[in-house]
Amino acid sequence: MxxxxxxxxxxxxxxxxxxxxxxxxxxxxxxxxxxxxxxxxxxxxxxxxxxxxxxxxxxxxxxxxxxxxxxxxxxxxxxxxxxxxxxxxxxxxxxxxxxxxxxxxxxxxxxxxxxxxxxxxxxxxxxxxxxxxxxxxxxxxxxxxxxxxxxxxxxxxxxxxxxxxxxxxxxxxxxxPIARLDVSASDIRERWRQQKRIHGLVSEAVLRELKNHADALEAGWGRPESEAIPGTPSCKAT
Missing domain, CATH: 3.40.50.620 (HUPs)
Structure with missing residues (x-):
């Protein structure tokens, strides 16, 4: 076998x-x-x-x-x-x-x-x-x-x-069949852009690493909405 x-x-x-x-x-x-x-x-x-x-x-x-x-x-x-x-x-x-x-x-x-x-x-x-x-x-x-x-x-x-x-x-x-967990990466990205908490959606270790790379997140996901340049549209998840 x-x-x-x-x-x-x-x-x-x-x-x-x-x-x-x-x-x-x-x-x-x-x-x-x-x-x-x-x-x-x-x-x-x-x-x-x-x-x-x-x-x-x-x-x-x-x-x-x-x-x-x-x-x-x-x-x-x-x-x-x-x-x-x-x-x-x-x-x-x-x-x-x-x-x-x-x-x-x-x-x-x-x-x-x-x-x-x-x-x-x-x-x-x-x-x-x-x-x-x-x-x-x-x-x-x-x-x-x-x-x-x-x-x-x-x-x-x-x-x-x-x-x-x-x-x-x-x-x-x-x-x-698995336990239903309605968690999506696009929702996490959108929450980050809106400066909402993503605790519980990612592990604590992942959360710490994300916080340590704020510049990389902005470059990859777009600028948080409160920091967006006035007059420009916010970047939405796809």
Whole structure:
């Protein structure tokens, strides 16, 4: 019997927050993953020109967020890869340097619903197991409706369990219900611009690091509203 899969949790993490960490923990426990690696995107293709902290700071925040959680780590591989950070290329690179290891790519329901817009998105199940966690009120009904329409394009076939679909190569696509935490990075950025507290939305270690890099936050997210130059529009999150 082989080792359990390693969870790969990719994302912009702008910033990483408690919702990210809690989702990863619950998926890892539900599926018996051997470890989870957060993989921040260096150049996310869907965020071009958007409000984004630099990669080095987002990487440091992720390391602070998972510090002390058994089996959790941060993979900085995207820093060394040219061009946009496409998930299919990340998984291919992992397979190239760690042959024989099983991976499980973790995503939210919102990601699954837009998978057809990702580069080779419907082919991700040929590279790794896929774990989809509930997000923003989207649960098993949305999961099964999506697969009813798109399962053939993904080479996914249903099993006796509506939350589990078979993928090529003995892999599985699994829906994981998790505790609902309506925390979003865009809301955190907006609260910061409005100079509202973000305590409880990020860990204390992440909060301290954000406070220590106020200039970087202003450069990446825009100037706080009370400090905005008169007569100029405030920068809104996307």
């Amino acid at each position: 082989g080792l359990p899969p390693t969870g790969i949790f990719g994302g912009t993490f702008n910033p990483v927050h408690v919702g990210h960490v809690r989702a990863a923990i619950e998926v890892a426990e539900a599926l018996g993953l051997g470890a989870v690696e957060f993989v921040p995107a260096a150049r996310p293709p869907h965020k071009c020109g958007g409000p984004l902290l630099d990669f080095a700071l987002r990487l440091r925040l992720c390391r602070l967020a998972v510090a002390g959680i058994p089996g959790f780590s941060v993979n900085a591989m995207e820093a060394e890869r040219p061009g946009p950070s496409y998930t299919c290329e990340t998984l291919a690179a992992l397979a190239g340097v760690r042959p024989g290891e099983d991976f499980c790519f973790i995503m939210g329901m919102g990601d699954l619903l837009h998978l057809g817009q990702w580069k080779e998105g419907f082919g991700l199940g040929r590279q790794a197991h896929l774990a989809v966690h509930a997000r923003e009120g989207l649960g098993l009904a949305a999961f099964t409706a999506f697969l009813a329409a798109n399962g053939p394009a993904m080479d996914a076939t249903p099993t006796s369990d509506p939350a589990v679909w078979s993928l090529p190569g003995g892999r599985r696509l699994t829906f994981v």
